[in-house]
Amino acid sequence: MALQLYNTMSSRVEEFHPLNDSEVRMYACGPTVYDYGHIGNFRTFIAVDLLRRFLRQSGYQVRHVMNITDVDDKIIRNAARDGVSVQQYTAKYEKAFLEDAAMIGIEQPTLVRATEHIPEMAEFVTKLVERDLAYRTEDGSYYFCIAKFPRYGKLSKKDFSGMVDGARVDVDEYEKDSARDFALWKAPKPGEASWDSSIGPGRPGWHLECSVMSMGELGDSFDLHAGGEDLIFPHHENEIAQSESLTGKPFAHFWFHARFLLVEGEKMSKSLGNFFTLRDLVLKGHKPSSIRYLLTSVPYRNQLNFTLDGLKQAAVSVERLRNFRLRLTSGNFPAGSSDEMQSLARETVDRMRAALEDDLNTAQAQAAIFEMVRRANAAFDSGTVKKDDVAPLLAALGKFDEIFAVLNDDDIPKMKQVVDWAKTEDRDRDITNELREAVQSGQLSDADIEKKIAEMEGARRSRNFNVSDALRAELTTAGIVIENTKDGVRWRRK
RNA sequence: GGCGCGGUACCCAAGUGGUAAGGGAGAGGUCUGCAAAACCUUUAUGCGUCGGUUCGAUUCCGACCCGCGCCUCCA
Numbered sequence: 001m002a003l004q005l006y007n008t009m010s011s012r013v014e015e016f017h018p019l020n021d022s023e024v025r026m027y028a029c030g031p032t033v034y035d036y037g038h039i040g041n042f043r044t045f046i047a048v049d050l051l052r053r054f055l056r057q058s059g060y061q062v063r064h065v066m067n068i069t070d071v072d073d074k075i076i077r078n079a080a081r082d083g084v085s086v087q088q089y090t091a092k093y094e095k096a097f098l099e100d101a102a103m104i105g106i107e108q109p110t111l112v113r114a115t116e117h118i119p120e121m122a123e124f125v126t127k128l129v130e131r132d133l134a135y136r137t138e139d140g141s142y143y144f145c146i147a148k149f150p151r152y153g154k155l156s157k158k159d160f161s162g163m164v165d166g167a168r169v170d171v172d173e174y175e176k177d178s179a180r181d182f183a184l185w186k187a188p189k190p191g192e193a194s195w196d197s198s199i200g201p202g203r204p205g206w207h208l209e210c211s212v213m214s215m216g217e218l219g220d221s222f223d224l225h226a227g228g229e230d231l232i233f234p235h236h237e238n239e240i241a242q243s244e245s246l247t248g249k250p251f252a253h254f255w256f257h258a259r260f261l262l263v264e265g266e267k268m269s270k271s272l273g274n275f276f277t278l279r280d281l282v283l284k285g286h287k288p289s290s291i292r293y294l295l296t297s298v299p300y301r302n303q304l305n306f307t308l309d310g311l312k313q314a315a316v317s318v319e320r321l322r323n324f325r326l327r328l329t330s331g332n333f334p335a336g337s338s339d340e341m342q343s344l345a346r347e348t349v350d351r352m353r354a355a356l357e358d359d360l361n362t363a364q365a366q367a368a369i370f371e372m373v374r375r376a377n378a379a380f381d382s383g384t385v386k387k388d389d390v391a392p393l394l395a396a397l398g399k400f401d402e403i404f405a406v407l408n409d410d411d412i413p414k415m416k417q418v419v420d421w422a423k424t425e426d427r428d429r430d431i432t433n434e435l436r437e438a439v440q441s442g443q444l445s446d447a448d449i450e451k452k453i454a455e456m457e458g459a460r461r462s463r464n465f466n467v468s469d470a471l472r473a474e475l476t477t478a479g480i481v482i483e484n485t486k487d488g489v490r491w492r493r494k
Numbered sequence: 495g496g497c498g499c500g501g502u503a504c505c506c507a508a509g510u511g512g513u514a515a516g517g518g519a520g521a522g523g524u525c526u527g528c529a530a531a532a533c534c535u536u537u538a539u540g541c542g543u544c545g546g547u548u549c550g551a552u553u554c555c556g557a558c559c560c561g562c563g564c565c566u567c568c569a
Contacts, residue, residue, distance in 0.1 A: 011498090029569080037569090044569040072567075157497060158565070182566070206567050228569025229499095235567070259499080260563065267562075297517080298507070303500065303562065310506055313518040320517085323531060355508095363508045367516035374516095374533085381525085381533050465527060472529065483530045490531085 003058060003357050006301060008232060008255035009155055013359055016254060018223045023061040026052070027214040027252070028109065029227035029235065032069040033093035034078055036277040037100050039291070039306060040261055040268055044228040046292060047258040047300035047360075049106045051226070053403050054356050064109040065217045067210055068094055071114050071203050076193050086193050087115075100278045103414050104292045105405035112217060114209040115195070121204045121212045122197035124246070125184050133245050135177065140187035140200045146180045149241040155255060156233035182238050184208050207238035214252075215243060225252035229259050261295075261304040268306075281311070282418040283427070285434025287411040290315040296362050296404055317370075318406050322492070324373045325397055325407060327380060328390050332487045337388035341379060345392035348372040349399055356403065369400045412442040412493060441479025441493040449480055453489055456482070 003016040018024045028048045031037055048064075055062050070090040079089035101108065114121075125142050128134035133148045146152050146160065153160050160180065183205040188194035194201045214222065220243075227236065236255065243251040260267075263274040281291055286308075294314040298304035348368050355364035376393055379385045385393075401407045416439050422431050452471055459468035472482055475491075483490045 031569080032567090041569045047569095074567095156564075159496085180566080229563065230568055233564060233566085238566090258569070260569070262562075265561085294506085301499085302507090305506070307506075310518085313506065316519095317517055320531095327531080361508075363516070367508070370516055377532055378534085460527085463527080469528065476529085481530060484526085484528095485531075 001354070001357055003054070004359055005254060005256070006359050007253075008257050011157070014254075016224075018060065019221065019253065022059070023063060024055050024224065025063045025218040025222035026065070026224040026226065027210070027218060027222065028064065028066045028225075029210060029231055030066040030068050030109075030111070031097050032072055032075070033090045033097055034072070034075045035093060036279055037097050038268070039263070039276045039278060039281065039295075040228075042100070042104060042106075042278055042291075043261045043295050043300075043304065043306075044226075044258040045101060045106055046104065046295045048226045048256070050296060050300070050360060050362065050403060051224075051256065052107065052109075053405070054360065057399070057402050063218065064107075065214065066109040066111060067213050068097075068111055068113045069206065069209065070094065071193075071195075072206060076203070079193065080191075096279075099417070103282075103288045103417075104278065104295075105288070105408075110217065112213040114204060114213075117209065117213055117216065118195045118197050118204065120216060121185070121208050122199045124208065124212050124242075125199050127246055128184065128242065131246070133242075134184055136199075137176070137187075140202060141183060142185040142199065143176055143181040144184050144238070144242050146178060146182070146241065149245045151244075152180075152241050153237065155237050155240055158233065158237075182207060182234065184242070207235055207242065210235070211239045211243045211251075214239075215247070220247040220249045220251075222252055224254040224256055226256040226258075229257045232257055258300045259303055261306050263306045264308070265305055279418055279421070280430075282415055283422060283430045283432060283435055284308070285432050285438050286311045287315060287318075287438070288414050289318050289406040289408075289411050293318050293404070293406045296406075297366060299359070299361050299363055301359070321369070321373065321397070321400075322407055322409060324377065325394070326490060326492060327377070328394055328397075330487065330490050331380070331385075331390075331485075333385055333387040333390060334383075335388075336386040338379070338384055338386050341376065341385055341389035342392060344372055344375055345389070345396045348396045352396075352400060352403075362404075365400070365403070369397070372396060409493070412439060415439050416442055437479065438494075444478055444480065449475065449491060453482060453491060457489060460484075 004013050005016040006012070007014045028045070031041060052062050052064050071086060075086060075090060079086045082089060098108065125134060128144065129136065129142065134142055134144045136142050185199060185202050185204060185208070187200065187202045194203055214225065225236065225239075232255075240251050262268070263276065266272055266274060268275050278291065282288065290311050291314075294306065294310050295304070297314065348371070351368035352365045355361045355368060358364070372393070376385065397407070415435060419431055419435065419439055422428060452475055456468045456471040456475075459465070459471065475482055479494045481492050481494050
C-alpha cells in the first residue's frame with residue numbers, strides 16, 4: 001500500500017508516487033518574516049513536517065525546500081516605521097521563526113530567501129514578457145496577463161471565463177489591463193526600499209519568488225507543493241499560471257493544503273483576544289511538546305479547535321507516553337518473550353502505518369499507540385512482559401515518535417530559552433508563574449536529585465517516614481516526580 | 495451571491511450501509527506506609543433538525559438550522 005494523499009488539484013485522494021523513484025521533491029510556502037509566528041502558522045508547518053517525516057519513514061529521500069519571504073509591503077512599511085533596514089528587520093524575525101520551528105520539533109528544510117534570488121526573478125519576468133505573457137506598465141511595474149493562461153482557476157476551481165478582458169480597472173493606481181492580472185514586479189514608490197535588477201528597480205511580487213525558487217531548486221516539475229488553505233487562491237493559482245505558461249510543463253503534481261485552525265472555537269484574531277504566538281503559549285507555561293501534540297492530533301484537513309484546555313489535555317497524553325517509555329527502559333523483566341507482546345508491537349506498527357497512509361490520519365495513529373500502551377501496561381501489571389518484548393515495544397514507540405516527535409524530554413531547556421528571550425525583550429511581566437515553576441525543575445542537576453533520592457530511600461528503609469516525606473515534598477516543589485516501584489525508584493522532571 | 499468544509503458523549507476527537515476508535519475529565523475500585531504511576535469498571539440505544547432511499551443509516555439523498563474557509567498578497 002502506498003500513501004493515499006488528498007490532492008487539491010484533483011479534489012480527491014490519490015495514491016502518491018514521486019516522479020523519481022526514490023526521491024520526493026517538495027516545496028512549502030514559508031513565512032513572511034514580519035512578526036513572530038502564531039499558532040496557526042505552525043499548524044501548517046507542522047503538517048508539512050509530518051508529511052516529510054512520514055515520507056522518509058516510508059523509505060523516500062526527501063528534498064524539502066521552503067522559502068522565507070523577506071520582502072513585501074508590510075516588511076517595507078514596518079522597517080521604515082522602525083527606522084531600520086529591511087535586512088535588519090527581517091533578520092530578527094527569521095531567527096525567531098527558526099527558533100520557534102526548532103522548538104516544536106520541525107525539521108529544518110532547505111531555506112531559500114526572496115531577496116537572494118532577485119536576478120533569477122528578473123530573468124523570469126523578462127522571459128514572460130518576451131513571450132507576451134506579461135507586460136510592463138508606465139511606472140515600471142510588471143504584470144502577468146491572466147488572459148494568456150486559459151486554465152487559470154484550475155486549482156481553486158474558479159471560473160474566470162466570464163471576465164471582461166481589456167476593461168481597465170483601477171486605472172489611477174495600477175494601470176493593469178485586467179483587474180485579475182497580478183503583479184510580478186512592483187516599481188518602487190518614492191522613498192521605498194527597492195532592489196536593482198535587469199528589469200529596473202523595484203521589488204518582486206509575492207507569487208514570483210515561489211515559482212522561481214521552487215523550480216530553481218527542484219526543477220520545472222516536482223512532486224508536491226504545500227501551504228495553508230488560504231494560499232490556494234490566489235497565490236498558488238498564480239504560481240501555476242506563470243510557471244506553466246512559461247515552461248509548458250506541469251508545475252507541482254500534488255497540492256497539499258492544511259486547513260485553518262480555530263482558537264477557542266472561533267477564528268483566531270487579535271480583536272477576539274484569542275491570537276497566540278508560539279511564544280505567548282510558552283510564556284503561559286505550556287510545553288512545546290504539548291503544543292506539537294495538540295497540533296498533530298487532528299488530521300491536517302480537518303478544522304482543529306485549539307484551546308488552552310486542549311493544551312493541558314495534550315500535556316497529560318504526552319506524559320502518559322513518556323511514562324510508558326520510562327517503564328519499559330527502567331523495569332526488570334524475566335527472560336524470554338511473550339507472543340502477545342510481540343504481536344502487539346507488530347500490529348501497532350502496522351496500524352500506525354495504515355493510518356498515516358490514509359491521508360495522514362494522525363488521530364488513528366495516536367489511537368493505535370495508546371491501545372498498545374494500555375495493553376502493554378496491563379501486561380506489565382500482570383507480569384507477562386518478558387525481557388525480549390522490550391525492544392519491539394520500544395521500537396513501535398520509536399516509529400511513532402519519528403513522526404510525532406513529542407517524546408524527547410527537552411521541554412525545560414526550550415522553555416528556559418523563552419524565559420531568557422522574554423527578559424531581553426522587556427517582557428518579564430509576561431512570564432507567568434506556571435512557566436517559572438515549569439522551568440524550576442531544570443535548576444537541579446541529575447546528581448543533586450539522585451543524592452536527595454538516596455537520602456530519601458535511606459529514610460524510607462529505616463521507616464523514618466517524616467524525613468522521607470519531607471524530602472519528597474521538597475523534590476515535588478522543585479518539579480521532580482519520584483515514583484517508588486517494585487523495581488526500585490524512578491524519577492522524572494514534571 | 496459563487497465555490498468548498500464541518501456539526502459525534504462534560505471537553506478534544508476518529509470512523510463506518512449492519513449497529514459508535516482514542517485521549518482528557520468525572521465517579522467507583524485494585525495496588526500503595528504516603529505519594530506517583532498503572533490497571534479494572536463506569537459516562538452517547540446515540541452521531542445538528544426534519545423527511546426520503548434501504549431489511550437496516552450516524553454513515554447515502556433532499557430540505558432546513560448552526561459554525562467555518564476561500565472569492566487579490568492572512569498558514
